Amino acid sequence: MSAPLRRAPALLVSALFVAAAVWPALREPPRDSFPLSNYPMFSTVRDKPWLDVIVGFDAEGEEHEIRPNLVANIEVMQAAQTIRRAVRARRAKLLCARVAERVAADGELGHIVRLEVQRRRFDPRTYFLDPEVDPDGATPLAVRRKARCRVPVAKDRS
Incomplete structure (x- = not known):
């Protein structure tokens, strides 16, 4: 050969x-x-994504962050995935109610009276900019409410 x-x-x-x-x-x-x-x-250039979040509101309507451990555990990505799955499976109302019970039992969040599961659209190119450069960068471009629930009054805070 x-x-x-x-x-x-x-x-x-x-x-x-x-x-x-x-x-x-x-x-x-x-x-x-x-x-x-x-x-x-x-x-690749990415489109403006929708992110699923749970937001707390006090009696005056001010927004407050809900910690990941009240949604799933202390891992941010696992909490985000829990919310995403609930929204996609159309179980946002159930998740909202479960998180509301945890918020009610949490001693630091007695001022939160209601929760919303929301889909928020952001522009990733401006989200992480310095607020002095772009004050609206972290402001959602659009918000869609998927569920809303009241936080039950805890026995020790009534």
């Missing part, structure tokens, strides 16, 4: 590896895939 024919399998395998490494960059639309990725989270 001649030398070029003996090298053909190695050249073919090499060409396949090169093609596999380049292929993710050519996919449209870009998507993340293990083990080969074109890292779309960094390489």
Whole structure:
């Protein structure tokens, strides 16, 4: 067998590896895939996302953050996923009621009288800017209320 024919399998395998490494960059639309990725989270312009949140309100209507441990646990991403799943499964009202019970039992949040599960749309390009540069960067572009519930009056705070 001649030398070029003996090298053909190695050249073919090499060409396949090169093609596999380049292929993710050519996919449209870009998507993340293990083990080969074109890292779309960094390489594409993202639309304005909707984020699901739970917001507390006091008697004057002022907004207050609800800590992740009152939603799921202290992990922010797990709390966010809990809210997202409840909204998608149309169980936002049930989640709202459960979180309201936890808020009522929490000694620091006695001023919160109601909760809302909301979908908020943000512009990621301005969200993290300095408030002095763009005071409205962290202000939602749109808000959709998915559920609303009252915080029960705890026995020790009545």
